[in-house]
Amino acid sequence: METNSLSQLAQLGAGIAIGFGAIGAGLGIGLATKGLMDAVSRQPEVAGKAFGFFLLGAALSEACALYAFVIAFQLLGK
Amino acid sequence: MEHWLYTFSIAGHNFSVNMDTIITMWTAMIALIIFALLATRKLSLVPGKLQAACENILRFFWGTLDTMIPNENRRHVPLIASLFLFILTANLMGQLPLRIIHLKTGELASPTNDINLTSAMAIIVLIYYIGTGIKQKGPKYFLHEFSFTGIVMALVELLEMVTRPLSLAIRLFANIFAGEILVSIALGLSAYFLPLPIMLFEILVAFIQATVFMMLTIAYISSATGEEH
Numbered sequence: 001m002e003t004n005s006l007s008q009l010a011q012l013g014a015g016i017a018i019g020f021g022a023i024g025a026g027l028g029i030g031l032a033t034k035g036l037m038d039a040v041s042r043q044p045e046v047a048g049k050a051f052g053f054f055l056l057g058a059a060l061s062e063a064c065a066l067y068a069f070v071i072a073f074q075l076l077g078k
Numbered sequence: 079m080e081h082w083l084y085t086f087s088i089a090g091h092n093f094s095v096n097m098d099t100i101i102t103m104w105t106a107m108i109a110l111i112i113f114a115l116l117a118t119r120k121l122s123l124v125p126g127k128l129q130a131a132c133e134n135i136l137r138f139f140w141g142t143l144d145t146m147i148p149n150e151n152r153r154h155v156p157l158i159a160s161l162f163l164f165i166l167t168a169n170l171m172g173q174l175p176l177r178i179i180h181l182k183t184g185e186l187a188s189p190t191n192d193i194n195l196t197s198a199m200a201i202i203v204l205i206y207y208i209g210t211g212i213k214q215k216g217p218k219y220f221l222h223e224f225s226f227t228g229i230v231m232a233l234v235e236l237l238e239m240v241t242r243p244l245s246l247a248i249r250l251f252a253n254i255f256a257g258e259i260l261v262s263i264a265l266g267l268s269a270y271f272l273p274l275p276i277m278l279f280e281i282l283v284a285f286i287q288a289t290v291f292m293m294l295t296i297a298y299i300s301s302a303t304g305e306e307h
Contacts, residue, residue, distance in 0.1 A: 056293060059253075059286045063245070066252035073255075 007078055014072035021068020028061025081192065082184040098181060102189040106167040110160075135159075142292070147300045154299055157206055161199065162292040165190065169254060169284030173277055188254050196251045200243035203295050208239075211302035219302070246294060253287050 036054040040047045081096040117132040125133060139159050143151040172188025179186055189195050211219040222228035257280040264273040 055286055056290060059283075059290045060249075063249040063252070063290075066256055067245075067248055069256055070248055070252050 010075045010078040014075040017068050017075065018065075018072040021065045021072075025062050025065030028064065029058050032057045032061060080184040082181050096184075096192055096194065098184050098186050099189050099192040099195055102171060102176070102186055103168070103195060106164060106171055106189060110163055110167055135163075143296060146293075146296045147303065154210075154296070157203075158292055158295060161203075161295060162288050165199075165250065165291055166284060166288040168195075169287060170281065172254060172258065172284075173280060187258060190250055190254045191258055193247060193251045197243065197247035199250075199291075200246040203246060203298065204239065204243045207295075207298045207302045210299055214303045242298060246291065250287055250291055253283055257283055 032054055035057075036050055039050045082098045083094045084097045085092060085094040087093065117128050120126070121129065136155070136159070139155055139162070140152070143154060143158065147154070168190045169188055172191065176186035208219075220232075222232045257276075261273050261276050261280065264276050
């Protein structure tokens with residue numbers, strides 16, 4: 001038990017890392033969706049163009065969760 | 079997830095190469111080269127089907143560049159187009175059933191699930207936009223006005239030289255890698271039908287990530303050549 005406590009702590013840290021990363025990405029994608037809905041309800045004719053920008057912004061904010069995922073994966077390997 | 083490591087040593091230094099990434103990367107590159115050769119073989123004023131399709135692809139790059147870089151933007155087309163087409167081909171290759179080919183260790187998958195490949199592309203982008211900025215403005219590119227704001231801006235730009243390629247590389251790598259892990263988790267839950275929607279989503283991710291990489295490259299070039307730099 002004592003010998004592998006470090007790796008258990010690393011697994012705990014991986015869970016915490018991916019959890020906090022997901023909070024930020026979820027907030028970001030929610031805000032992006034809110035912006036898309038606002039734009040489309042105000043001007044329905046820009047829907048196609050706004051959706052492209054929405055996908056771009058969602059991918060950019062999703063990347064923050066994926067940085068946390070990379071860190072978590074590094075921790076799991078410890 | 080694991081790679082097929084090939085280790086060798088030159089003059090006492092050990093090097094290791096991810097062979098599976100090299101195989102899939104060259105497959106993607108050869109597919110693109112063959113496509114380009116076929117598309118430009120018989121050029122005519124009245125385009126055939128393939129030539130018309132390629133002209134539309136080129137027009138897409140021209141349109142994207144026109145919206146973000148105001149003048150002299152056509153000379154960036156070679157870098158932008160080859161980055162986009164190569165990343166798209168490489169990402170989509172991950173959804174092919176390449177895993178039926180057995181290697182000693184590791185497996186054949188999308189080449190962009192290796193951080194070495196994506197960071198190489200990110201460093202190419204870094205060198206390109208710094209080179210473009212120097213070509214446009216001369217050594218003045220690195221200089222700012224001597225004031226508090228100018229010094230802070232110079233330090234921030236020094237930081238950006240590291241964070242920009244780092245974020246470019248990790249974003250592409252982590253998206254593709256997370257997709258593969260997601261598919262393998264779905265395979266573990268149920269081998270039938272459950273991975274299918276996730277793989278369809280991965281096709282969407284492949285297009286989006288190629289677009290994001292291209293857009294960020296254009297934005298960096300635009301910020302290096304713009305007036306307000």
